[in-house]
Amino acid sequence: MESISTLTENPKILVIDDEEIVRESCLRILEKQDYQVRTAEDGIKGLEILQEYQPDLVLVDLKMPGMSGFEVLESIFTFDATIVTIVITGFATVDSAVEAMKKGTYDFIPKPFQPDELRLVIHRGLERRKLVLETIALRNEKEMLREHFAAIVSHELKSPLGAVQQNLYVLAEDLDQKLSESQKEKVQRLQKRIQDLIKLINTWLRVISVDIDNIQDQFQQISLNPIIEQAIEIIEPHTVRKDIKISLKVQDQISEIEGDEGTLTEAIVNLLTNAVKYSKIGGKIEISTQQNGDNVQISVSDDGVGIAEDNISFIFSDFYRGNNLPEGERSSGVGLSITKRIIEAHHGSIHVESELGKGSVFTINLPISEQK
């Protein structure tokens, strides 16, 4: 967890300017105001001080001998983008000040300046710095809450269920000889329902707690076709139940992509699960792969109930579920949102075309890996 810093009582200001008179007047004007001020006469020295001083705000002269003001600004952004920068400029170089602001500098002050002008610009700059730091602190806090919530859900909900299930396993074994067939069936149903519940909690936990971008650390060269075949295998029991046929149309010579096999399989299983879920009995699903230039395209199409136009924009949101789910089907409302996140973590995109009553086509585009 990165440390949460807020603006200190005596904000730290660094002045980088080659003119001694400018440095001196900055010092004189600002030190009266409870600011800590340090100065440097060129970019190199300024950047040295920057590292250990960690200022809140830096005043940079654009025109200096040696390292230019622009270079100094760039190094400051790279070092810590939350540091507010203000450029000092002659009247003749207002254009370059505008240029600097386009690149992220917060403000500029033309010289020569009056003490009040400097105070005002600095005050505004520090307000900005305060806001930036507060936003970061809030964002961190939100992240922590999410993580805590996940831990609580996991421990308080999952543990008891796990304990119940563990004991059901034992009971089922102990009573194996004593129970009638219908009693055994009841025990099995109990186990099944608890297992579904645990699965559901796991899925929700993933939505809440896991930063899917983490999978990027484990990316490898992988080929898609085996993944698709594996996904079809996983989904098979469900297709049999509804008498649904999946046809597979893969392009043979398809480039490898850079990705994570586990989550990509999950993404495709999710799409296929939905296709089955929203299909009528005896429906048809087609999954295909093909390469278009630098992209590999995976399409999953079904002839099921389709999605109403009004709903299409919501289907990739957390906990959204379609309102025309066929009878007997259940949805946790997170499959597509997880799928989308997985695909985006792979630098790909997913979109859908659908017509109510006719079916849906989900299309994934993934960039092929650069190495040939």
Next chain:
Amino acid sequence: MSKDVQLLIIDDDPDFVEGIQSILTKAGYAVDVAYNPKEGFKALKSKKYDLLLLDIMMGRGAEGVMVARKINKDPVLREIPVLIITGIREQMAFLFPGQPIHPRFLPTDELLEKPVEPDFLLEKVNHLLELAKEKKSN
């Protein structure tokens, strides 16, 4: 053969412990239980165990991790195979940000998710015991 094989469970959920303990006892293992890390260490120091079944989420967080790390630092205890039984794999990801999802705490450990089916549990326990035996005879 399992008669004199001595297992230790460290887990703070008595109901869950009950569940796995009876599976293991029925399979013929001798099973001791500790309901917190402190008790667990006392047990580990007092007796020789062939395998440890360790919960991760105990007490005020991932105290099981501390147990695993402490064991790993002890030249005698680190010889004991450790089977980790935890609530959820994904959870490991935010316990160890930036590390692989299945962190290897100890050279011989295995990771199982709660709840665990009896046959699967016995298979894993057996496997770890076999591995430890092989290692010893080498």
